[in-house]
Amino acid sequence: MLLRVFGLVLVLAVALVVAPSLALAEEKGDVTREGTLVKTEKHTITVTFKFKEKEKDRTYDVVDKAKISCDGKECSLEELGKHKGATVKLTVRGDIKERKVVEISAKTK
Numbered sequence: 487m488l489l490r491v492f493g494l495v496l497v498l499a500v501a502l503v504v505a506p507s508l509a510l511a512e513e514k515g516d517v518t519r520e521g522t523l524v525k526t527e528k529h530t531i532t533v534t535f536k537f538k539e540k541e542k543d544r545t546y547d548v549v550d551k552a553k554i555s556c557d558g559k560e561c562s563l564e565e566l567g568k569h570k571g572a573t574v575k576l577t578v579r580g581d582i583k584e585r586k587v588v589e590i591s592a593k594t595k
Contacts, residue, residue: 516578522534522573523566523574524543530547531587546578546585547587549586572592573593
């Protein structure tokens with residue numbers, strides 16, 4: 487009986503130590519998301535994402551040297567903005583509060 491209680495306490499202790507570190511790992515680094523282009527502005531992109539049957543628009547800052555492609559060819563953020571409704575794949579970098587887009591790949595056709 488005592489062994490079972492000790493085992494349970496040990497498992498809970500490990501879970502409390504490991505879980506926060508896993509959450510931090512998700513907040514940092516690159517995240518890739520796919521959605522539908524709403525608009526672009528000078529240094530931002532707004533994309534509609536689907537979350538559990540709901541759609542939500544998100545606006546992200548785009549870094550100056552972001553790699554942007556339209557149908558496999560290099561293009562500018564301004565050119566991409568002409569293709570409202572295009573499917574875009576964003577690579578976002580940074581922590582949860584300061585995420586910036588570093589790469590955009592769009593399918594306009």
